[in-house]
Amino acid sequence: MEFTKMHGLGNDFIIVAGETALPDNAAELAVRLCNRFFGIGADGLVYILPSDNADFRMRIINSDGSEAEQCGNAIRCVAKYVYDTGLVGKTELTIETLGAGVQPVRLSIESGKVAQVTVDMGEPILNGLDVPTTIDANPVLGHTVEVEGREFKFTAVSMGNPHCVIYVDDAVGFDLAAWGPKLEKHPLFPRKINVEFATVNSREQVDMRVWERGAGPTLACGTGACATLVSSVLNGLTGREATISLAGGDLRIAWNEDNNRIYMTGPAAFVYSGTLA
Numbered sequence: 001m002e003f004t005k006m007h008g009l010g011n012d013f014i015i016v017a018g019e020t021a022l023p024d025n026a027a028e029l030a031v032r033l034c035n036r037f038f039g040i041g042a043d044g045l046v047y048i049l050p051s052d053n054a055d056f057r058m059r060i061i062n063s064d065g066s067e068a069e070q071c072g073n074a075i076r077c078v079a080k081y082v083y084d085t086g087l088v089g090k091t092e093l094t095i096e097t098l099g100a101g102v103q104p105v106r107l108s109i110e111s112g113k114v115a116q117v118t119v120d121m122g123e124p125i126l127n128g129l130d131v132p133t134t135i136d137a138n139p140v141l142g143h144t145v146e147v148e149g150r151e152f153k154f155t156a157v158s159m160g161n162p163h164c165v166i167y168v169d170d171a172v173g174f175d176l177a178a179w180g181p182k183l184e185k186h187p188l189f190p191r192k193i194n195v196e197f198a199t200v201n202s203r204e205q206v207d208m209r210v211w212e213r214g215a216g217p218t219l220a221c222g223t224g225a226c227a228t229l230v231s232s233v234l235n236g237l238t239g240r241e242a243t244i245s246l247a248g249g250d251l252r253i254a255w256n257e258d259n260n261r262i263y264m265t266g267p268a269a270f271v272y273s274g275t276l277a
Contacts, residue, residue, distance in 0.1 A: 002016075002018070002276075003015060003274060003275075004081065004272070004274075005042065006081065006269060007269055007271060008076045008077050008248075008266065008267070009219060009220035009249040009250075009251070009266060010247065011043055011074075011221060011222075011248060012043055013044050013046045014033055014034065014045045015078070015081055018048075019047055020049065020050060022047055022059050023047075027061060027065035030045040030062065030064075030065050031064065033276070034062075034063035043215045043218050044060050044074065045060075045061045045063075046058060046060050047061075048078055048082065048087075053094075053096050054095055054102045054103075055094050056082055056088075056095050057096040058078050058096065062213075063215050067098065068099075069161040070099045070160035071221075071223060072121060072222015072223045075105065075222070076222065076264075076266060076268040079095065079105045079107060079114065079117045079268070080113075080114040080117060083109075084113050084270070091109060092105070092107070093105050093107075100159065100160025100161075105117060105119050106118045106119075115267065116265055117266065117267070119222075119265075120262075121160075121226050121261070121263065122159070122160065122262065123260045123262070124158065124262060125158035126140070126156070126158075126234075128143075131157065131162045131193075133188050134188050139155070139157075139234060140155060140156035142155070153166065154166045155230075157226075157227035157231055160223065161223055163193065163194045163196060163223065163224055163227035164183065164194075164195055165198055165228050165232075166183075166198070167235075167237075168199060169199065170199060174197045176210075176217045180216070180217065181211065183195045183211070192213045192214070193213055194211070194223070195211040196208050196210050196231075198228050204238065204239065205242060206228055206242055208228045209247060210224045210246070220248040220249065221246070225244035226262045228244055228253075229244060229254075229255060229262070230255060230262065241254040249266070252264070
């Protein structure tokens with residue numbers, strides 16, 4: 001099996017192209033190949049597949065074998081891969097995702113290669129039952145979740161996959177390992193949840209760290225950055241466009257007031273290619 005290792009701000013993936021469908025053993029492969037000690041090592045295994053509705057279809061298997069509905073960093077990697085390897089020659093294309101449907105992508109080219117990718121991430125889902133949570137509210141703002149005697153206030157947002165955004169005094173130094181897994185599997189979230197811990201430094205900039213459902217702590221989460229911007233606007237903390245600073249770097253997120261859609265702009269990078277025996 002030929003593969004390419006890529007990352008979006010340190011959120012890394014094993015990219016596989018050329019298959020016509022998701023293999024039956026994709027979950028088993030993801031667990032084995034994403035292992036950082038006995039495998040290639042990655043946050044997820046991503047297949048680039050044919051699509052009847054878009055230029056390409058993306059399927060993402062997390063490192064624990066579960067399937068992710070969407071991933072903002074993975075879609076930027078896929079967009080860069082298909083252009084830089086010559087699978088597509090245009091700078092505006094569409095990529096089909098499991099949870100967010102067909103998403104338009106615009107490429108910024110420098111010296112013949114993709115330098116930045118802007119993704120139309122679609123409209124945020126704010127109805128609590130649709131995120132999904134067990135909370136019948138639209139939107140879910142400032143709701144309390146209790147874990148081992150500690151209470152957190154969160155905003156629930158779906159970007160095709162579920163997120164809860166929690167504001168803390170110091171997102172950069174927050175103990176993800178202590179609280180992330182407990183919140184991910186809390187009964188309030190029937191399909192588990194991605195957890196973002198955020199600190200608003202100004203109306204134009206937010207620090208965010210993430211515990212990703214099915215992957216644990218990662219250096220970046222594109223959908224999580226989008227959810228954080230939406231939450232920050234709803235809570236009156238930022239404007240509709242801001243820089244979300246993650247452990248692996250910055251993403252520029254904009255929530256268009258006219259069409260209600262979220263636009264994410266950021267880089268993607270090749271690491272290496274190889275063949276798995």
